[in-house]
Amino acid sequence: HQHDWEHEIFIVKGEGIITNGKEEHHVKAGNFLYVPPNEPHGYKALSDTFEFLCIIPAKKEAIPEEEWA
Template sequence: MFVGHYKDVEEKEVTIEGVENTTIRWLISPKIGAKNFAMRYFVIRKGGKIPIHQHDWEHEIFVVKGEGYITNGRKTVKVIPGSFLYIPPNEPHGYENPDSETLEFLCLIPVKEGSIPPEERGE
């Protein structure tokens, strides 16, 4: 068993092209022994965004704090604390926080090739 607190995990700026005012904490990953799923904690500060992108893996998301928007390029939906989302593999998706101090959410993804950076695989 592993028990931790999210504030004890390093908060890193997301440096992917087009991402603005966004941080990530890798709460659960292969680095601590997870073999099937990874759990990440994102914070998008006011005015921040993660532009539309897509992956070969699904996402499960739970909004913890703040309000914002998620889009697949065709439809945009407002999310609030308690909102949960399922994003299928290869579905375009992007996030934006125009108004809240922070938009904070958990995002779970499968552990598979390309989904986890080397430092979170324990390499």
């Protein structure tokens, strides 16, 4: 899949493969990655548990005004 926005991925636990459709990267706990906007990407677990945080930055204009108060 792919999105119009960037995101950062931090591997919390386990091991896996992250792919952009052309290359595969082996990742493990403690690694972090940057996925540019519109970059195809996918994930594959190589361990029983593969946990990661996906962080998507939000621009101020994307958040309703009342939530900034």
